[in-house]
Amino acid sequence: MGSTATRTRRTRRRQLLGGAAATAVLAALAVGVSGTPSADTVLRTLAAAATSDTTADGELAAGEALSPFDDEAPAVRKLDGPLLDAVRRAARDAQAQGITMTVTSGWRSKEYQQRLLDRAVTRYGSLDAARRYVNTPEKSTHVAGRALDIGPTAADYWLIQHGARYGLCQVYANEIWHFELRTDPGGTCPPQLPDAAG
Ligand SMILES: [Zn+2]
Numbered sequence: 151m152g153s154t155a156t157r158t159r160r161t162r163r164r165q166l167l168g169g170a171a172a173t174a175v176l177a178a179l180a181v182g183v184s185g186t187p188s189a190d191t192v193l194r195t196l197a198a199a200a201t202s203d204t205t206a207d208g209e210l211a212a213g214e215a216l217s218p219f220d221d222e223a224p225a226v227r228k229l230d231g232p233l234l235d236a237v238r239r240a241a242r243d244a245q246a247q248g249i250t251m252t253v254t255s256g257w258r259s260k261e262y263q264q265r266l267l268d269r270a271v272t273r274y275g276s277l278d279a280a281r282r283y284v285n286t287p288e289k290s291t292h293v294a295g296r297a298l299d300i301g302p303t304a305a306d307y308w309l310i311q312h313g314a315r316y317g318l319c320q321v322y323a324n325e326i327w328h329f330e331l332r333t334d335p336g337g338t339c340p341p342q343l344p345d346a347a348g
Pocket of ligand 1 (some may be wrong): 157255297298299327328329
């Protein structure tokens with residue numbers, strides 16, 4: 151999907167981030183020092199540079215959302231084929247009803263999943279508490295490419311209502327954004343688990 155122009159721009163951006171991120175950050179800092187306003191530019195450049203190191207792990211920047219039709223981002227590209235097909239069909243139908251569906255997290259490397267778990271342990275105070283929200287790399291269906299998190303909320307509710315048509319089901323009662331293929335298209339979703347530890 152996407153025009154040649156879009157592809158070219160994306161490729162260039164990735165090359166910049168991958169190869170010359172440090173240079174770009176320094177350049178932005180220099181502009182800032184010279185007096186031209188550039189706190190904002192510097193922050194955005196730093197954020198982009200940080201992102202470039204982890205994109206290959208399937209990590210998205212805070213607030214970033216991908217199109218389910220993105221053929222380049224590892225978070226989308228490395229999803230299991232049937233899941234990707236299902237969400238793309240759902241996204242087309244949702245769009246026809248005015249609901250834009252985005253992927254806020256998809257495939258994740260084991261390393262990224264471990265980072266998420268580590269952060270959750272810090273935040274919630276214990277591994278047991280963290281496990282209610284974040285799975286281990288061994289158990290996470292995101293690592294297997296068989297889960298995705300959908301946004302925004304309007305798209306979550308659309309998919310909760312219509313997802314079974316595509317085989318897509320909300321799995322955890324405490325995560326309205328997390329969907330997996332859990333039934334045949336047109337089937338019935340199994341009962342939800344209370345949380346990721348369930
Ligand atoms: Zn999830």
